[in-house]
Each structure stands twice: as structure tokens, then as C-alpha cells.
Amino acid sequence: MKQKLSQKRKISSKQKQNKRIIHVLVLMSFLFLTLIIYLTYFELFIKDNIISSSYNRRLWEREDKIVRGEIFDRKGVSLAHNEIVGNEQERVYPFGPLYSHVIGYNSTTYGKSLLEAKYNDQLLNINPLNPVTDLRDKLTGSRSFGNNLYLTIDHKLEKRASELMGRRNGAVVALHPQTGEILALVSKPDFNPAESSLEERWHELIESEENPLLPRATQGLYVPGSTFKAAVSLMAVDKGLDNKTYEDTGSIIIDGKKIENHGKKAYGTLDLENALAVSSNTVFARIGVELGEENLNDLARQLGLGKKISFDIPLSTSRFDYKNMGKTDQAAVGIGQGKILVTPLHMALITGGIANNGVVMKPYLVDRVVTANGFILKDREPGEFFRLADPDTAKRVKEMMKGVVDKGTGKNAKISGVSVAGKTGTAQNELTAQGENKEHAWFIGFAPVENPQIAVSVILEYSGSTGGGQAAPIARELMVQWLKEQGLM
Amino acid sequence: MSVLKNYRSPVNIVALINVIAFGLLSLYQESFSSRILIAGSLMVVFVYVANILVIKLKFEDEILFLTVSMLVTLGIIIIYRLDPVLGWKQITWFIIGNLIFFCTALIYRKINIWESLVYIYPLVSLALFLLTMFFGTMVKGATNWIFFGDFSFQPSEIMKLVFIFFIAAYYSNPEKLTIRDLKIFKRTVNVESKWVFMGLAYLQMGLLVIQRELGTLLLLFSIYMVLTYIYDYSRKFILINGGLFVLGAFMSVKLLHYVQVRLVAWLNPWADIAGKGYQIAQSLFAIGSGGFWGTGIGLGQPHYIPEVHTDFIFSAVCEELGVFGGVGVILLFLILVYRGIKIALGIGDSFHRAVALGIALMFGFQSFIIIGGVIKLIPLTGITLPFISYGGSSLTTSFLALGILQGTSSSKFMAEEEIYETEAESEAEDKLQAETE
Numbered sequence: 001m002k003q004k005l006s007q008k009r010k011i012s013s014k015q016k017q018n019k020r021i022i023h024v025l026v027l028m029s030f031l032f033l034t035l036i037i038y039l040t041y042f043e044l045f046i047k048d049n050i051i052s053s054s055y056n057r058r059l060w061e062r063e064d065k066i067v068r069g070e071i072f073d074r075k076g077v078s079l080a081h082n083e084i085v086g087n088e089q090e091r092v093y094p095f096g097p098l099y100s101h102v103i104g105y106n107s108t109t110y111g112k113s114l115l116e117a118k119y120n121d122q123l124l125n126i127n128p129l130n131p132v133t134d135l136r137d138k139l140t141g142s143r144s145f146g147n148n149l150y151l152t153i154d155h156k157l158e159k160r161a162s163e164l165m166g167r168r169n170g171a172v173v174a175l176h177p178q179t180g181e182i183l184a185l186v187s188k189p190d191f192n193p194a195e196s197s198l199e200e201r202w203h204e205l206i207e208s209e210e211n212p213l214l215p216r217a218t219q220g221l222y223v224p225g226s227t228f229k230a231a232v233s234l235m236a237v238d239k240g241l242d243n244k245t246y247e248d249t250g251s252i253i254i255d256g257k258k259i260e261n262h263g264k265k266a267y268g269t270l271d272l273e274n275a276l277a278v279s280s281n282t283v284f285a286r287i288g289v290e291l292g293e294e295n296l297n298d299l300a301r302q303l304g305l306g307k308k309i310s311f312d313i314p315l316s317t318s319r320f321d322y323k324n325m326g327k328t329d330q331a332a333v334g335i336g337q338g339k340i341l342v343t344p345l346h347m348a349l350i351t352g353g354i355a356n357n358g359v360v361m362k363p364y365l366v367d368r369v370v371t372a373n374g375f376i377l378k379d380r381e382p383g384e385f386f387r388l389a390d391p392d393t394a395k396r397v398k399e400m401m402k403g404v405v406d407k408g409t410g411k412n413a414k415i416s417g418v419s420v421a422g423k424t425g426t427a428q429n430e431l432t433a434q435g436e437n438k439e440h441a442w443f444i445g446f447a448p449v450e451n452p453q454i455a456v457s458v459i460l461e462y463s464g465s466t467g468g469g470q471a472a473p474i475a476r477e478l479m480v481q482w483l484k485e486q487g488l489m
Numbered sequence: 490m491s492v493l494k495n496y497r498s499p500v501n502i503v504a505l506i507n508v509i510a511f512g513l514l515s516l517y518q519e520s521f522s523s524r525i526l527i528a529g530s531l532m533v534v535f536v537y538v539a540n541i542l543v544i545k546l547k548f549e550d551e552i553l554f555l556t557v558s559m560l561v562t563l564g565i566i567i568i569y570r571l572d573p574v575l576g577w578k579q580i581t582w583f584i585i586g587n588l589i590f591f592c593t594a595l596i597y598r599k600i601n602i603w604e605s606l607v608y609i610y611p612l613v614s615l616a617l618f619l620l621t622m623f624f625g626t627m628v629k630g631a632t633n634w635i636f637f638g639d640f641s642f643q644p645s646e647i648m649k650l651v652f653i654f655f656i657a658a659y660y661s662n663p664e665k666l667t668i669r670d671l672k673i674f675k676r677t678v679n680v681e682s683k684w685v686f687m688g689l690a691y692l693q694m695g696l697l698v699i700q701r702e703l704g705t706l707l708l709l710f711s712i713y714m715v716l717t718y719i720y721d722y723s724r725k726f727i728l729i730n731g732g733l734f735v736l737g738a739f740m741s742v743k744l745l746h747y748v749q750v751r752l753v754a755w756l757n758p759w760a761d762i763a764g765k766g767y768q769i770a771q772s773l774f775a776i777g778s779g780g781f782w783g784t785g786i787g788l789g790q791p792h793y794i795p796e797v798h799t800d801f802i803f804s805a806v807c808e809e810l811g812v813f814g815g816v817g818v819i820l821l822f823l824i825l826v827y828r829g830i831k832i833a834l835g836i837g838d839s840f841h842r843a844v845a846l847g848i849a850l851m852f853g854f855q856s857f858i859i860i861g862g863v864i865k866l867i868p869l870t871g872i873t874l875p876f877i878s879y880g881g882s883s884l885t886t887s888f889l890a891l892g893i894l895q896g897t898s899s900s901k902f903m904a905e906e907e908i909y910e911t912e913a914e915s916e917a918e919d920k921l922q923a924e925t926e
Binding site for chain 1: 715718719720722759762763767770771773774776777778780781789790793807812815816819820822823826827830833834846850853857860861864865866
């Protein structure tokens with residue numbers, strides 16, 4: 001009996017053991033399942049933030065095996081190419097700093113920026129079929145080349161714009177109003193994007209108060225100042241205010257806030273056209289109030305303020321930060337001050353839109369992607385982007401902007417034999433608010449008025465001068481240069 | 490061949506994967522060499538020969554060896570792809586490992602002294618430890634390798650098996666370690682067997698702390714805890730051990746710098762990506778770059794990960810064979826553990842049953858610890874991935890363990906007759922037990 005009992009006990013203990021062994025099997029399955037779930041989770045949700053780190057040398061691996069594509073201007077001038085020194089490849093930018101805010105840099109240490117980043121896959125010819133084509137190249141013994149980019153930039157115009165800016169900080173954007181092609185895109189200060197130069201100067205570049213790494217033309221946000229009056233005129237014409245006249249006494253008080261003309265000058269009786277020509281603050285402040293909150297909000301929407309614009313390189317979104325507007329706000333918007341911030345490129349788009357009878361064309365910088373042996377992979381066609389005014393309104397404002405250059409503040413942009421339209425701006429900013437004489441000088445314009453070939457926006461930061469004085473001559477030179485290149489002068 | 494008929498498809502799949510992988514490698518390697526094709530053919534021949542032998546010798550469980558063939562195949566493909574020289578060495582180790590496997594599986598059945606050596610095992614561990622201390626060479630901050638000329642060997646690999654045998658020997662005869670009539674200060678004390686066992690187990694694990702073998706330590710502790718859970722029904726004993734683990738972990742984080750470094754690298758590798766977090770960051774880059782389908786054999790850049798051919802080989806698998814490939818490896822290990830536990834359940838002899846369990850757990854925990862480490866699920870502790878990582882010590886020990894597992898599955902140790910009990914019987918028996926107590 002006792003023996004049988006002990007045997008039974010043994011069996012019972014074994015059963016208990018078996019039960020626990022099954023528990024352990026469940027535990028092991030659970031552990032392995034955790035691994036699988038975490039691995040899947042990592043792949044779906046975590047990895048994207050991780051693998052773009054510049055410490056991930058995979059991003060550079062392809063760079064050694066393939067000759068990175070070349071970048072050309074619209075006429076085939078090489079703006080960036082690879083030079084092979086022994087086994088190493090080096091990215092060469094023949095024009096140094098000139099394209100630092102268009103093409104960007106391609107550095108093993110600091111990563112890639114602008115076009116070098118956005119078009120990396122094309123430049124390195126990365127696509128899902130690579131293993132197959134690579135294998136073919138390996139078997140045939142040919143070396144792999146990336147694709148080349150042809151930009152819409154005109155190197156001569158770009159160079160001229162940069163020279164005209166000189167050492168002044170700011171930006172110049174020139175585009176073709178009828179196609180949306182970017183012809184010149186200059187931001188100052190700039191920097192030399194060559195790898196060796198970056199390594200040498202990186203700390204200086206990131207610590208400098210002038211922020212030379214900021215592409216101002218596309219990512220700088222500025223108060224538009226009086227150039228915005230051209231846009232306000234669109235809405236004013238649309239609402240029939242162009243038949244009205246205003247009495248300009250040099251200053252006006254709206255809701256207890258005093259608004260003065262530049263130099264406190266009184267212009268007497270002005271209609272909309274003349275008010276724009278002399279850039280009367282008192283008249284446009286009143287027009288702002290007369291248009292009212294709803295119309296001004298509509299205008300901002302029509303101009304694309306606050307709308308994300310897709311472009312070939314990162315573009316800041318212009319801002320119109322009003323939830324509700326008081327009268328002083330409406331007056332400020334009327335003269336382009338207040339909570340409006342625009343990029344120089346956006347200002348050029350608005351200018352081009354007016355020039356193109358109300359239609360803003362999609363802006364683009366890369367015209368063609370072409371394989372090393374000349375096969376065109378991608379060929380961009382101009383396309384309409386949005387409409388900022390109906391054709392008649394735009395035509396009316398075009399005429400008024402022509403008046404600005406013919407007889408108003410924009411005389412410095414006048415070209416003999418060519419009709420030029422424009423608008424000057426002298427924008428107050430955080431420094432002028434402290435009483436310093438540091439206004440931004442703006443100019444927007446286009447030519448010829450009857451068949452626009454070029455629209456330009458120029459801003460000189462904290463220049464302390466008027467847009468008509470400093471910015472208009474730069475725009476003029478660029479228009480002359482471009483029209484001459486086109487054989488129109 | 491008739492033996493192949495029944496198991497035709499699995500072995501053929503392993504062989505086919507060898508053919509495809511080595512074929513691709515020959516196309517993608519920098520310079521074509523016929524050595525790759527020879528290596529591939531050698532692998533195919535050996536996989537067939539070994540698997541046919543397993544069936545011919547009437548081993549109880551063919552799936553076990555088949556699973557391992559697949560794991561080793563994946564390992565060799567990746568290692569060969571990383572470095573053909575290491576690939577050849579690993580193929581050599583694979584062949585030696587196979588020999589060890591068959592010898593062990595056949596010899597193990599014939600020797601029956603393992604159970605009685607319970608006092609010997611801790612001494613063997615200590616001897617291996619002292620051997621490393623006096624003759625060892627410092628590699629990556631830890632003295633755990635012994636070099637004989639060109640030949641290196643990691644004693645802690647053997648310590649794992651010794652430890653499992655120790656636990657198995659104890660639980661097959663739990664009273665053996667009792668110390669009677671111990672004289673302390675003229676008083677006579679009896680020390681319960683359980684505490685002597687615990688002391689000796691911790692002593693062996695303590696040696697690993699000195700050797701800085703965190704991964705192996707964690708592995709041995711997991712095996713120890715799980716076997717204790719299975720065999721020791723005292724809740725108090727398990728709680729004490731759990732408490733000691735927490736205390737030990739806390740103390741080591743406070744006191745041991747190399748533990749702190751690993752913890753910091755796990756919590757935020759990005760803070761010091763160029764330093765402490767470098768390895769784990771590179772591992773995550775590799776896994777992330779592979780995606781679900783992988784770049785394909787030879788098309789990724791796993792060589793950016795330091796120690797990729799040993800501890801980080803799983804990341805290389807994920808990069809080139811994708812997360813699906815990684816999941817495949819995880820599932821293969823799950824099959825291995827499942828078959829191991831299944832074998833254990835069928836063994837009647839309690840010592841061999843414990844050994845089989847210990848080995849199955851060793852494969853399971855070891856793969857979990859290192860895979861979890863390289864994907865940053867748990868802190869990284871250096872340990873090899875069984876059967877896949879490069880290295881003679883690791884591969885031969887794994888085959889040794891597999892041989893023992895196969896040996897325990899011999900019909901000799903299997904339960905001679907299954908005794909089924911009905912629920913009622915079991916209840917009655919419980920009552921009986923209560924009465925006698």
C-alpha cells in the first residue's frame with residue numbers, strides 16, 4: 001500500500017511538472033511572439049525616423065559605386081558635377097557660393113540639402129529595379145551613372161543678380177510669369193557648399209547671427225510692406241473702389257492709431273491709380289478699412305497666403321495670422337504691415353500672377369531629369385497653379401503698376417523702349433519698431449507689360465533705404481539682361 | 490533513396506536555399522570565384538548526408554536536426570557573404586559540429602554517470618574560470634577567451650552546459666546536497682540541501698560577473714529560475730530568488746560601470762550615437778534599411794555594424810533577408826524549443842528530462858536575449874545567436890548540446906509505459922495524500 005502510494009505521488013508530481021513545463025512552453029512562445037511584434041512595430045512606426053540619420057552610412061554607400069548626376073542650368077552650363085580623383089569622388093560646385101541656396105550641399109558629414117537632398121534618388125538613380133540594372137552593369141563591366149538635372153535657372157541672370165546684390169543681405173527671385181520657370185533664385189548671405197569648405201567653416205556658419213545657411217528666397221519670411229498694396233488693389237478694383245477719389249492729408253487716425261505717409265507728405269486728391277503710384281499709406285489704410293475683414297480674408301486666400309506650396313526645394317508657407325480683425329488691423333493690412341509674412345518667392349508668384357492676367361503658374365526649378373545616355377526620364381510642362389484675380393481686374397492693376405514705374409515711386413525701374421510695371425515697398429520690421437532706420441527695401445515688377453517675359457521680386461534686408469531707391473535698380477538690370485538674352489531688346 | 494521519400498520536401502528546401510543563396514553570392518561578390526560554388530556544393534552534400542544519417546540511425550526526432558540545418562545554413566550564408574574567409578572557417582566548424590553531434594548523441598546514451606557528479610560540476614566551472622583568469626586574453630574589455638596559438642576558445646560556452654547538468658543532477662536527487670553535522674562554533678548545524686544548491690548555483694553565476702559575461706549570466710539565471718519553477722513547488726524559494734535577482738540587478742547598475750553603459754545605450758542610444766550608442770544604432774539602421782523583404786543577399790551593407798558576424802548577425806539577416814527573414818529565424822528557434830520541450834515531456838528518467846529541458850531553454854533564452862538585444866527590445870548583453878553566429882566555440886557547443894538533447898530522446902530513457910490517470914483517481918489520490926500528511 002505504501003509503495004503504491006509513493007508511486008502514485010510520483011505520478012502526481014510528474015503531472016504537476018508537466019503542467020508547469022507547458023507553462024514554460026507558453027512563456028517561451030510569448031517571448032518569441034514579443035520579438036516578432038516588436039520587430040514589426042519597429043519596421044512600421046519607428047524606423048523612418050531613424051534610418052535618415054547621417055550616422056547611417058548606407059545613405060552614402062551608393063555614392064561610392066555610382067557617379068552622382070550632374071546639374072545644369074537651362075542652357076547646359078554645369079552647376080554641379082562629380083570629379084573622380086583616384087578611387088574617390090568629389091562633388092564640385094564650379095560657381096562656389098552662387099548656387100548654395102538652390103542646389104545646396106552634399107556632404108558626408110553634414111548631410112544633404114535643397115536639390116541635392118530632394119533629387120537624391122534621381123541623382124543616384126535609385127529605383128526598385130536597381131539590383132537588376134546594377135547586375136547588368138556589373139556583367140557588362142560598365143560603370144553606373146546617376147541621372148542629370150536640367151534646371152530652369154539661367155546662369156547669366158543668376159550671376160548678374162548675385163553681383164547686383166553684392167554684400168547686401170536679402171533675396172532676388174526672377175521667374176517667367178507665363179510658365180512658372182524660376183530664372184534666378186539668389187539668397188544672401190551665401191556660403192561655399194564644397195565639402196572641404198563646409199568642414200572648415202561649419203561652426204562659423206551655424207553660429208553666425210546672419211544665418212548664412214538660411215535660403216532666404218524660399219524660406220525667409222518678411223513683411224511685404226507697400227508691395228502688398230498691389231495685391232490690395234486687386235480686391236479694391238474688384239469691389240469698384242478704382243472709381244473713387246480720396247483726400248490725402250499726409251496722415252490719418254484710424255481707431256486712435258495714427259498712420260502717416262512716407263516722409264509725412266500730403267498728396268491731395270488721389271484716385272486708386274495715383275495712390276498706388278505714390279504709395280499713399282493714408283489712402284490704402286482707408287481702403288483696407290473700406291474693404292473690411294471679409295474681403296481682406298478673401299484676398300489672403302486668393303493670394304495663397306497660409307497655403308502650402310509644393311516646390312522643388314523646401315518652401316516656407318507665407319502667413320496671414322488673423323483670427324478676427326479690428327479696424328487698425330484692416331488699415332495695417334491695407335498698407336502691407338501687420339501680421340502678414342511672405343517669402344520673396346511667394347511675392348514673385350503674386351507678381352507673376354498679376355502679370356499673367358490673374359493666373360499664377362506652378363513654380364518649378366527642375367525642368368528635366370535625363371539619364372547619363374540622354375534618355376529623358378521626366379520633362380516638366382508648365383501648369384496653372386491658381387487664379388488670384390479675374391483677367392479684367394488683373395489687367396487694370398497691371399496698368400496701375402505700369403503707372404508706378406512711369407510716374408511714381410518705381411521710376412528707377414524704367415527701361416527705355418520697354419514697358420515696365422512694378423511696385424516699391426519699404427517695410428517696417430522689428431528694428432524700425434525700436435526706432436532704428438532699418439527698413440527692408442522691396443521691389444516687385446515685371447516686363448514687358450503687354451507680353452510679360454520676366455517677373456522679379458527683390459528684397460534687401462534692413463537696408464534702411466526705400467525700395468524705389470535700392471531694390472528697383474536691381475530689378476531693372478535683371479529685366480534688361482533677360483530681355484536682351486531673349487532678343488527682345 | 491527511400492529514406493528521403495518521407496522527408497523529401499524539408500531537406501530539399503534546405504538544400505535549395507543553399508543552392509540559391511550561394512548562386513546569388515557568386516554573382517554579387519566583388520570578384521567571381523569558383524570557391525563560392527564549391528562552398529555551396531559542400532553545404533548541400535553535408536546537409537543531405539547528415540539528415541539522411543539522422544534518419545538511418547533511427548534518432549527519435551528528425552525535425553530537431555532539420556531545423557538546426559536550416560539555422561546553420563542561414564548563418565553560413567550570411568557569414569560567407571560578410572567574409573568568405575570566415576565563411577570557410579564556419580563551414581569547417583559546421584562539419585566538425587556535425588561529427589560532434591553524432592558522436593555525442595551516440596555516446597551519451599551509453600554513459601550513465603552524469604547524475605552522480607553533482608559536486609563535480611561546480612568544480613568544473615571553477616576550474617574553467619580559473620583557466621580563463623590565468624591563461625585568458627582580454628578581448629573587448631572582458632577576459633573570457635583562451636588562445637592556443639591561432640586557436641581560440643571561450644570557456645563560458647562549456648560552463649552553460651555544466652550548469653545545466655548541475656541543476657539536473659540536483660533535481661533528480663534533491664536531498665543529495667544536504668550537509669549534515671556541520672560544526673560552526675561548536676554547534677552542530679544541518680544545512681538543507683536546497684540552500685547548498687542555491688549557494689553553488691550563485692557561485693557559478695558569480696564567476697560570470699567577474700568575467701563580465703552579462704549575457705551568459707542572464708541566460709544561466711533564466712534557466713535556473715525556470716527549472717526551479719518547474720521542480721520546486723515552494724513559492725518562498727522562488728520569491729527569494731526573484732528578490733535576489735532584483736537586488737543583484739539594482740546593485741550592478743549602481744556599482745558596475747559596464748552595466749551602466751549598457752543600460753544608458755539601451756535607454757537612449759541617440760544621445761551618444763558616436764560612442765556608447767554606436768553599435769545599437771548601426772544595428773537598427775541595418776534592420777530598418779532592410780524593410781520587410783530585405784535588400785537581398787549581398788546587396789545590403791551589414792558590415793557597418795561592429796561585430797556583425799557574431800553578436801549582431803541577426804541584424805544582418807534582417808537587412809538582407811528582411812523582417813520576414815528575421816521572423817523566419819525566430820520561428821525556427823521556436824520550433825527548436827518546442828521540439829526540445831516535447832522531447833523532455835516524453836522522457837521518463839528525471840535527470841535526462843531535466844537536461845533536455847535545460848538545453849531547450851538554453852537555446853530559447855539565448856536566442857531571445859541576443860535578438861531582443863539587437864532590436865533594442867531589451868538591453869544589449871553580448872552573447873552569440875546559437876547555430877547562426879560565427880565562432881567555433883559557440884557552434885560546437887551548440888552542436889554538443891543538440892547531440893545531448895538528441896541522446897536524451899533515445900528510447901532507452903523514454904517513459905516505458907505511459908500511466909494514464911483519470912481525474913477521479915487523481916482526486917482520490919490527493920485525498921489520500923492529505924490523510925497521510
